Amino acid sequence: MTAQPVAERTVPVTTERSRAPKPRRERFAGWQLAVLGLFAVYSLLPLWWVLATIFKDNGQLFSTFGLWFSAPSHLAENMHVLLTRQDGIFGRWLLNSFIYSGATALGGVIVSAMAGYAFSAYNFRGRDSMFTLILMTIMVPGTALVLPLFLMMQKMGLLNTYWAVILPGLVNPFGLYLMRLFWDAGFPKELMEAARIDGAGEWTIFQRLGLPLVRGGLVTVGLFSFVAAWNNFFLPLVAVSRDNLFPLTLGLSVWNQTSSSSGQEPIYTVIVLGALVSILPLIIAFLALGRYWTGGLANGAVKG
Structure with a gap:
C-alpha cells in the first residue's frame, strides 16, 4: 500500500525586512514635506491676502475676514482710482x-x-x-x-x-x-x-x-x-x-x-x-x- 504524501501546512513567514522599522531616510522625508509645506503656506499667505484685498474697499478691509473675498467686488473701482x-x-x-x-x-x-x-x-x-x-x-x-x-x-x-x-x-x-x-x-x-x-x-x-x-x-x-x-x-x-x-x-x-x-x-x-x-x-x-x-x-x- 503506497503512502499518500501529507499536505504541508503553509505557515506565513515574517521576514526580517517586514519586522524592521522604516529607514531613517523615509521617516525624515515625511518631516521634510511637512516643513516645506509650512514654508509654502508662509510664503504664499501674503500673496493670497493681497489677492483678497484688491476686491474690497476700505470699509470691507477692516470689517471682513482678511483672507477671504467679500461681496460686492470693488476691483473695477480700485483699478479706476489707481489709473486716474x-x-x-x-x-x-x-x-x-x-x-x-x-x-x-x-x-x-x-x-x-x-x-x-x-x-x-x-x-x-x-x-x-x-x-x-x-x-x-x-x-x-x-x-x-x-x-x-x-x-x-x-x-x-x-x-x-x-x-x-x-x-x-x-x-x-x-x-x-x-x-x-x-x-x-x-x-x-x-x-x-x-x-x-x-x-x-x-x-x-x-x-x-x-x-x-x-x-x-x-x-x-x-x-x-x-x-x-x-x-x-x-x-x-x-x-x-x-x-x-x-x-x-x-x-x-x-x-x-x-x-x-x-x-x-x-x-x-x-x-x-x-x-x-x-x-x-x-x-x-x-x-x-x-x-x-x-x-x-x-x-x-x-x-x-
Whole structure:
C-alpha cells in the first residue's frame, strides 16, 4: 500500500525586512514635506491676502475676514482710482521703474561682464588683491552709501534726474564676482589663446567668442540687477523730489503717507492693488528667463 504524501501546512513567514522599522531616510522625508509645506503656506499667505484685498474697499478691509473675498467686488473701482489718481501718475511711475531698472540692469551687465573678463583673462599685478578689495565692498550696507552718493550727485548737478538713480547701480560688486566665476568656468583659456594666435583682437574675442559662452551668467546678473533696481527705495527717496520722477516703490509710499496724514479718505486697497501690479513684471521676467537663470547659477556653482 503506497503512502499518500501529507499536505504541508503553509505557515506565513515574517521576514526580517517586514519586522524592521522604516529607514531613517523615509521617516525624515515625511518631516521634510511637512516643513516645506509650512514654508509654502508662509510664503504664499501674503500673496493670497493681497489677492483678497484688491476686491474690497476700505470699509470691507477692516470689517471682513482678511483672507477671504467679500461681496460686492470693488476691483473695477480700485483699478479706476489707481489709473486716474493725480492725472494718471501711476502710469508714469510704472514707466520710471522700467527706465531705472532696465538701464541699471543693462549697464550693470555690461560693466560686470567686461570687468569679470579682465579679472579672468589677464594676470596683471595686484589682481587678486584688487578683486578681494572689491568683494569687501559687498559687506557695506547700501544705506551707508546713500549720503555720499547724494553729495556726489549734488556736486555733479544730477539730482532730480534719471541719472541720479541709474549711475550708482551700474557698479555691482556681486555681479562682478559672479561674472568672473562664469568666465573662469565657461570660457576656456585654450580657446582664447587660439583666437589670439589667429589674429583676433581682444574686443572680438570678448564679444563674439566669450559672450555667447557666458550667456547664463549675463542673464543671472541682469535679473539680480533688475530686481534690485526695481525694489530700490532709499536712493530715489533722497535723489529725486519731483513726483513725476518717482519709481513705483516711492510713489506708492507717498500715496500711503499723504492719504493717511492729510485727512483724505484712505486708499489702502488701491495701494495694495498698485503693489500687486508692481510685482507682475518681476514674475514675468523670472518665468521668461528662469531656465537661463537656473542653468547659469548651476554653471557658476560648479566653479565656485
